[in-house]
Amino acid sequence: MQTALRTSLPETELASRASFAPHARVAREERQEERRVQTTGLPLSIRGLRKSFGDNEVLRGIDLHIPAGQFVAIVGKSGCGKSTLLRLIAGLEKIDAGSIGFGQDVQPEDIRVMFQEPRLLPWARVLANVEVGLGRDRASKDAHARAEKALTEVGLADKRDQWPSVLSGGQKQRVALGRALVSRPRVLAFDEPLGALDALTRISMQRLLERVWRDQGFTAILVTHDVSEAVALADRVLVIEEGRIAHDVVVSAARPRQRGSAELAGLEGSILSHLLSADDRT
Amino acid sequence: MSLIDSISLPRSVRLPRLDGLVQWIVPLAIIAIWQVACVTGFVPTRVLPAPSDVALAGWKLLLSGELVRNIWVSFWRASIGFLIGGSIGFAFGLANGLSQLSAKLTDTTLQMVRNVPHLALIPLVILWFGIDESAKLFLVALGVFFPIYLNTLHGIRTVDPQLIEMGRIYGMTDGELFRRVIFPGALPSIFVGIRFALGIMWLTLIVAETIAASSGLGYMAMQAREFMLIDVVVLSILIYALLGKLADSASRVLERLTLSWHPAFQKR
Structure with missing residues (x-):
């Protein structure tokens, strides 16, 4: 069973590459050139990455290159290892085998994570919560000013003196985004950041994410279970199945993207059918 | 317990302005009924003196300075005992909440000692310390130790691990993590x-003072019983009630000041 799966995988990978049109590949390379000029992001190269929890092998050899400033979405069924990949990139778990490189030495402030839960300190006011994001620069003189600037970027400047408990779910998540942005990270990893929000708040948060990514040019890695969110936001969608990258799909639609356009819907449909067909195989 | 109380109380029940007075309606009504019952002879004053008689006894003791001296002695014993037992309990709670090794080393022992009623130690304590101050302080400190130890430990252990992870990601040092995440969370x-602990503090002190003391409120009540001064006995009991209420109010004020972030303490 196991060996049969392994030999069958490269074939499906090839098939998927072919079905997602060669012209998309060209478009992606052009886009990369265009972004590389203005980006502050870091490139990511992952080689032979493996991770197990006990007997359970979650990641079974991931090879991946992400150019600086790219917006990559990672989708897959729950338990496929997508969150583990993100936690490894963010340095929250230890790597079993393989490597993750950023092309240069990185400071902790260069890489930030945003989670599904806002994880705000309930006993600190909004501004102080954003200041937490400055890391070692917390004590610096311009900490206040920088935190206020980040709060303005996420549109919550008027809530600076509130307690987190009085904010709505979407507002809390925006404070968490401000906290992640305040240190001007070069890689920003999102672990289903909008999973707990209602549909409308989610759409406005997606717009906000896209805007700050375009303004700041960090490399964005978004783990999500929502394929339509992935194709709406990302330059590239990775489908992970059983601890490996099963499909690598380029989304070449121009920005700003029209939600529900035929192009995005078609892409969403084909990624979903891949995810579902994996279901049928097992 | 207090937190649950204030959370479950619906806000609409609290009347504006009358807020502070409403809580005194029941105690005042009880005193009024008591007075009427005594004056009409329904309750013989040999069994229970009228509130007016108790107030008169209080006034006499106040003038002689005896009342103030005894309250002061008891208050002093309670505070010092509370500080000693509270800080030791807090220190153990911190140590065992933060360090696995420390918890393994001491928690089982502390849980065993906790199950001994500390008032059962009175005979032993009198043998060790006699009836001077240290005996009372020891008992109060011992009684106060456990609630503070257990709740500090519980508070630290239940701090949201996601917040601790967040603090680590954002580069907090151990000291910062304690100051900004763990302590406020606990x-x-x-x-x-x-x-x-405040409740146990009064209980322990009064029992200790009635059994072995030469001053303080408990001693005053015991002396009064010897001389059949029932009004003074009742007066002592009422003063305990007031002091208990006072200690509770003080901790509530402190709670409100330090927990203003908590949804249960926010004014709307």
Whole structure:
């Protein structure tokens, strides 16, 4: 069973590459050139990455290159290892085998994570919560000013003196985004950041994410279970199945993207059918 | 316990302006009924003196200075005992909440000692310390230790691990993590411990003073019983009630000041 799966995988990978049109590949390379000029992001190269929890092998050899400033979405069924990949990139778990490189030495402030839960300190006011994001620069003189600037970027400047408990779910998540942005990270990893929000708040948060990514040019890695969110936001969608990258799909639609356009819907449909067909195989 | 009380109380029940007075309606009504019952002879004053007689006895003791001296002695014993037992309990709670090794080393022992009623130690304590101050302080400290220890430990252990992970990601040092995440997170639970401890503090002190003391409120009540001064006995009991209420109010004020972030303490 196991060996049969392994030999069958490269074939499906090839098939998927072919079905997602060669012209998309060209478009992606052009886009990369265009972004590389203005980006502050870091490139990511992952080689032979493996991770197990006990007997359970979650990641079974991931090879991946992400150019600086790219917006990559990672989708897959729950338990496929997508969150583990993100936690490894963010340095929250230890790597079993393989490597993750950023092309240069990185400071902790260069890489930030945003989670599904806002994880705000309930006993600190909004501004102080954003200041937490400055890391070692917390004590610096311009900490206040920088935190206020980040709060303005996420549109919550008027809530600076509130307690987190009085904010709505979407507002809390925006404070968490401000906290992640305040240190001007070069890689920003999102672990289903909008999973707990209602549909409308989610759409406005997606717009906000896209805007700050375009303004700041960090490399964005978004783990999500929502394929339509992935194709709406990302330059590239990775489908992970059983601890490996099963499909690598380029989304070449121009920005700003029209939600529900035929192009995005078609892409969403084909990624979903891949995810579902994996279901049928097992 | 206090936290649950204030959370479950619907806000609409609290009347504006009358807020502070409503809580005194029941105690005042009881005193009024008591007075009427005594004056009409329904309750013989040999069994229970009228509130007016108790007030008169209080006034006499106040003038002689005896009342103030005894309250002061008791208050001093309670505070010092509370500080000693509270700080030791807090220190153990911190140590065992933060360090696995420390918890393994001492928690089982402390749980065994906890199950001994501390008032059962009175005979032993009198043999060790006689009836001077240290005996009372020892008992109060011992009684106060456990609620503070248990609630500090519980508070630290239940701090949201996601917040701790967040603090680590954002580069907090151990000291910062404690100051900014763990301690504030444990504070509501620590306050629950303080309020339990305040109750135990008075209980222990009064029992200790009635059994072995030559001053203080408990001693005053015991002396009064010897001389059949029932009004003074009742007066002592009422003063305990007032002091208990006072200690509770003080901890509530402190709670409100330090937990203003907590949804239960926010004014709307």
